[in-house]
Amino acid sequence: MSAEMTVRPKPGPRKRINDPEGMRNKVLDVAEDAFQARGYHASSIGDLMAAADVSGGALHHHFPTKKALALAVIDERVAAAVEETWIAPVLAAASAREGVRAVFEAVAAELEQQGFVRGCPLNNLAHELSLADPDFRIALAGIFAGWRQAIADKVRADQQAGRDEGTDPERFAALAVAAYSGAMSMAKTAQDASLLRDCLAGLERSAPSPSQGGLAARRRRRVLLRPKTL
């Protein structure tokens, strides 16, 4: 830890205002960020306290243990991130396949312009924690299951409208989530977002829809700029 952060200039006995909800959220913000960027074990609660400008007593009041904090991050933040970036867009799309395509492209575009790949929050924590503790594992598995189910449900909705008959909903959902997770894994390791587009292209070829949309000029732009810390 060495990032420069807003440090208040050491005033005397400050006027305190109790804001439990705000403080809780501030801690969750910092923890969510740190857990994704550096991982659970590599983020000490001392780091989090400093980054959130929160005292040990306050943190302990809201989250008695580090595990409790991580569980809250998973349940409240990681689940919300999956909901926001995947489930909602897919459900709002014209079809399941179109939704998946849109999310892949949206994420790829975002990563390319921000120039740095931090990976998928769910996968990052899942790898580090799912074998470490059953509570972690169950919480994370539930998010994965909900993610897949949303896509599978969308496929079923498509099929009831007569489209995409030959697709097995569960299998398609599993493949979509797996391809995305794995693509993010590679993109994070290579720091190259174009791998997401490669996987999407491979995935699209499998579509029964005859519309094979123009396969945009292959650009293999390397993104490897300004890691947030270090």
Next chain:
Amino acid sequence: MSAEMTVRPKPGPRKRINDPEGMRNKVLDVAEDAFQARGYHASSIGDLMAAADVSGGALHHHFPTKKALALAVIDERVAAAVEETWIAPVLAAASAREGVRAVFEAVAAELEQQGFVRGCPLNNLAHELSLADPDFRIALAGIFAGWRQAIADKVRADQQAGRDEGTDPERFAALAVAAYSGAMSMAKTAQDASLLRDCLAGLERSAPSPSQGGLAARRRRRVLLRPKTL
């Protein structure tokens, strides 16, 4: 750490025999296992010393730092694991697609019979370490790249033999690796190896080959037995 391991019954001044290579390998064995099962940060060198029955001096002699040890595990063990379970089988297969299918099934079968999913060694370490240190990231990215390239080369070989013309080698390779990595990620989190089969099935539907082989009765067997430790 609490697994029971072979502890020698405290003899007097033992007869020592220098076996640098053997000792190095013993340490690498233990480290490879621990890093995959519990992760890098969660495995202390004290744990490793105890598990390998090796003194601190010996360990430090062969691996001056924990980072050096991890780098050796990545370069020598993880790379070899990918070579053994993926690259060699794919190159030996009748075609790239057939090779990918065979590996998916072989791994799924192995996981089902051993009843516990520890995940892919490469992905496990990649998630935890690729953002932590550039040296780690580069080493891991190289393994991913070699993995993809082997598959892509196989596709190109197929094409020179007239088969599988409509497939983009790099994209297919990226998708295969991503689907496998992501499927393992989910399988590890859910402790359910059948997810591998779901992804494979979704992947196979995308094959241009008309041979749609019997899609074995869908069995969704839950595997969640005897985690190695804890």
Next chain:
DNA sequence: TTATAAACAGACCGGTTGTCCTGTTTTGTC
């Protein structure tokens, strides 16, 4: 043998970790 370096043993140390504990301040309720 004897010199020399490699291989190993094990104690040691400064720093960090997560958690607990005591005390103070704020907030809500009567």
Next chain:
DNA sequence: GACAAAACAGGACAACCGGTCTGTTTATAA
């Protein structure tokens, strides 16, 4: 205002971490 509970502050602490250090044993070569 009185009181209790929640919200917060910050120090203390034991356990642990990774690395270093000194010393001993084994192998190698002359």
